[in-house]
Amino acid sequence: MTAIGDRVVTIADAWIGTPYRHQASVKGIGCDCLGLVRGIWREIYGTEPEAVAPYRADWAERGGGERLLEAAGRHCVPVADLSVAEPGDLLIFRFHPQFAAKHAGILAGTDAFIHAYEHSAVIRSALVPAWRRRIAGIYRFPEIS
Helix, strand or coil: CCHHHHHHHHHHHHHCCCEECCCCEECCCEECHHHHHHHHHHHHHCCCCCCCCCCCCCHHHCCCCCHHHHHHHHHCEECCCHHHCCCCCEEEECCCCCCCCCEEEEEEECCEEEEECCCCEEEEEECCHHHHCCEEEEEECCCCC
């Protein structure tokens, strides 16, 4: 595991139990999947890399484009596929082939990831085949220089 990956997993673990709140990103108070990633980023780098415009829960079904994948590509390092992914890598998921990718989580081991689960909280989930099939992109947080 890379140094940055170890730090990402440690921080993500500290968010477990944070209630699900759409558009929020405050550990212990509330977050959605993007808010979890934003909170981790802030803890590592100090500020967010770009402002996030308000978004509806159904934005990806309403012609939202690949905003999540594009943002990940602007700020993180692409990883070829799951076979070379490491704990701490950012996973982006697509629920339906015809819609944009709209869910994110943090790889927490070979068979687990941490994500904000809608209507629940930040949890650690098994990376079962149903989740693996939905991976649309994998990205590594940049090392701190």
